Amino acid sequence: MLDKLQDFYNLFRDGQSVADAVGLKNKQNLANAITVFLGTALAIGKLYGFNLPLDDSSLVSFGGAAAAIWGVFNVGATVASSDKIGLLPSRSGKDIGGTDFGITLPVPTVSETDSPTRNITHSSTDYPALAGLDSTYNG
Amino acid sequence: MADNFKSCIDRVLTAEGNYVFDPSDPGGETKFGICKRSYPNLDIKNLTRDQACALYHRDFWAKLNVDTLPISIAFQMLDFAVNSGSSTVTRACQRALGVADDGHIGPVTLNKLGSTEHHIFAMRLLAQRLRFMVHCVNWPNASRGWSLRIATNLEYGAEDA
Numbered sequence: 189m190l191d192k193l194q195d196f197y198n199l200f201r202d203g204q205s206v207a208d209a210v211g212l213k214n215k216q217n218l219a220n221a222i223t224v225f226l227g228t229a230l231a232i233g234k235l236y237g238f239n240l241p242l243d244d245s246s247l248v249s250f251g252g253a254a255a256a257i258w259g260v261f262n263v264g265a266t267v268a269s270s271d272k273i274g275l276l277p278s279r280s281g282k283d284i285g286g287t288d289f290g291i292t293l294p295v296p297t298v299s300e301t302d303s304p305t306r307n308i309t310h311s312s313t314d315y316p317a318l319a320g321l322d323s324t325y326n327g
Numbered sequence: 328m329a330d331n332f333k334s335c336i337d338r339v340l341t342a343e344g345n346y347v348f349d350p351s352d353p354g355g356e357t358k359f360g361i362c363k364r365s366y367p368n369l370d371i372k373n374l375t376r377d378q379a380c381a382l383y384h385r386d387f388w389a390k391l392n393v394d395t396l397p398i399s400i401a402f403q404m405l406d407f408a409v410n411s412g413s414s415t416v417t418r419a420c421q422r423a424l425g426v427a428d429d430g431h432i433g434p435v436t437l438n439k440l441g442s443t444e445h446h447i448f449a450m451r452l453l454a455q456r457l458r459f460m461v462h463c464v465n466w467p468n469a470s471r472g473w474s475l476r477i478a479t480n481l482e483y484g485a486e487d488a
Contacts, residue, residue, distance in 0.1 A: 314385070315381040315384070316381075317377040318381050323382060324366065324367070324368055325365060325382075326364070326366065327365050327386060327412055
């Protein structure tokens, strides 16, 4: 039993994959389809008066439990049957990263002189009173 | 509107004093409201009134582009700018008008200004100015003088309405 659990756990590690990923994926797809079919049939049946001997609270409880169990399996099946994709880091510590092909864009540098609102030197021709003064405004 | 600047600057210079060098003032040496921090290469102590007026026209009045505005608005904006800088005034004006305070006077701001009564805008701008002042680091030292200046500007606002 512990071996089975260990095998299941290993499916979540990177670099691991099941022997028959395609088969497992097909089974997962089939199970998903059955779930949808049963849910739809139940709803249609109820519309035509075929009520299952389940009250609303029982149905919710049953559905919740089924969804929880199915959800765990579904996540596991999705991850395990996706070849070479895992959730946890490799136990062996091997580098799983590939080459980073990200583009490095040049970042322009901004100097003090690029700022248009700092250290503006004006012509004093329009202001005779300021002639001969270094009236640079550092506002 | 050409006389507006003279009327406004006379009011500003009534509030701004002669040469002072208060160590607690972050502006440093100041004369006619022109401070060393804003004009680092200027001989503040020997600045004349005409030179101060020219600086106010060039660096505040012209930049704020208030020449075509009525004096009730132009004065409040100029006086605020002299105290706190043109960019602060621009944003405060936008907040007073209830438009986005992006610091850029564009069609949205101008349209709102055109549809707002001038004396109401002036009062809202003074409220913004007072709010700005109480958050300044120099408020504990300068609060008395600044509050009196706001009181005087309220009177100018009533006069201009």
